[in-house]
Amino acid sequence: MAREGERSRFRDQETVEDGKKSLINVALIDGSIQHEVVGQISASNTILRPAPSGTGVIAGGSVRTVLELAGVKNIVAKSIGWLTR
Numbered sequence: 001m002a003r004e005g006e007r008s009r010f011r012d013q014e015t016v017e018d019g020k021k022s023l024i025n026v027a028l029i030d031g032s033i034q035h036e037v038v039g040q041i042s043a044s045n046t047i048l049r050p051a052p053s054g055t056g057v058i059a060g061g062s063v064r065t066v067l068e069l070a071g072v073k074n075i076v077a078k079s080i081g082w083l084t085r
Contacts, residue, residue, distance in 0.1 A: 031073030045080045 027034055032050040039046045046063060051074040057067050059077035067075055 026070050026072070028072060031071075032075055033072065043081050047078045047080065049076045050074070051076045 029050075030053050032053075032055075033048060035050065037048045039048070048067075051058070053074055055074045055076065057064055057072060057075055057077075059067055059075065060079065063077045063079060067077065
């Protein structure tokens with residue numbers, strides 16, 4: 001019988017493998033995205049706008065984390081319409 005630690009380690013490995021399958025390449029120009037992007041999931045919208053060099057990452061919450069990990073240096077992001085229920 002497998003112990004709890006072994007099962008959770010196996011779930012972590014599956015999660016990492018699933019994440020690697022959904023990776024995408026992000027084309028950057030001078031550390032920023034090429035054009036404005038609007039993402040929509042149910043009632044929530046997120047707007048990503050290119051920014052001039054030296055602006056930095058202006059975003060909140062998990063959007064900032066994802067953009068920094070993607071290597072984006074200059075961007076303005078805004079989340080609109082999120083309900084916490």
